[in-house]
Amino acid sequence: AEQTVGDFEWWASYTWSDVSDEVDGIDVSRSWNQRHSLQAGFDFGRGVWNFSAAASVHSGWPTTELRFNADGFVEPEARNAQQHGTFASLDARISRKFDVRRGSLLVFVEVSNLLNRRNACCLDWDIGDNAAGDEILERGQDYWMPLLPAVGILWEF
Numbered sequence: 001a002e003q004t005v006g007d008f009e010w011w012a013s014y015t016w017s018d019v020s021d022e023v024d025g026i027d028v029s030r031s032w033n034q035r036h037s038l039q040a041g042f043d044f045g046r047g048v049w050n051f052s053a054a055a056s057v058h059s060g061w062p063t064t065e066l067r068f069n070a071d072g073f074v075e076p077e078a079r080n081a082q083q084h085g086t087f088a089s090l091d092a093r094i095s096r097k098f099d100v101r102r103g104s105l106l107v108f109v110e111v112s113n114l115l116n117r118r119n120a121c122c123l124d125w126d127i128g129d130n131a132a133g134d135e136i137l138e139r140g141q142d143y144w145m146p147l148l149p150a151v152g153i154l155w156e157f
Helices: none
Strands: 002-005 008-016 020-023 026-029 036-046 049-058 066-068 074-076 087-100 103-112 120-129 135-143 148-156
Antiparallel strands (some): 008 036, 020 026, 036 049, 049 087, 066 074, 103 148
8 A cells, every 4th residue: 555645645554465385295484484573664854855664574584403313423403393473663754855956866764673682593503512512502582683883975966
């Protein structure tokens, strides 16, 4: 959906999907499967100023756990049988346009992941030792970018 009222424009979309492959007769989710996805945003511009924001929320991506098998080798569990938590991000931008002798300058400040949400992206595995000296799998969680500010200048001529 999209709507414009004067200087204000907003948009929103929702997607339901299931992305999988059949492997040995079993449906296996692809690594980028996100069952539910919602995007929404707005843009407000008046004169030389503009402010916009966009939100993105989707189901967590599938992931695969690892384990030691009976022979002591590392092997994956069922492919993509687990799922990361819900991904959510809010991005915002404010800009001002300046007319110059040769074209125009657009100066902006933007922030990605404005709420500094820790969105899980990946698992990180290491082999370590427990107190008894036995090898164990150490599972770590990696995350997408934290709050990320940026400034920029765009010269159009």
